[in-house]
Amino acid sequence: MRTVEPAPRVTDRTSLSAADGHDSVVVGRYEAIPLPVPGKPRRPRPADRAVVVLSDGTRVHIEPVDAPASVRKASERRRHDSRAVQVRGRVHVVMPSQGAGLLAPCVVDAVVEAAGRGEPS
16 A cells, blocks of 8 residues: 655755745735835735745745736635635745746745644635
């Protein structure tokens, strides 16, 4: 019988680097943010994207910013904003993008859960 290895847990930049390109569980604090843009925005933007803030302050985007899935559901943002979460998905140290993107980490095919609960959003 074959055993299934548990997904690596990402809690800081070191474990993020080790998990690059692999299915993992990103553990930290959920933070709703506006779409990052260069320069200073002229008007306020909705905080409809999200990052997971790791224990060392590293911010991991939930989905690449140019992907439609980066816009998080309002119910998810209300449920998790400023709370501990775990996000299951494939981790990238540099987010993949279709055009100009951020040189920032992200998790793709993300499933957000309250930390320790195992309840997907």
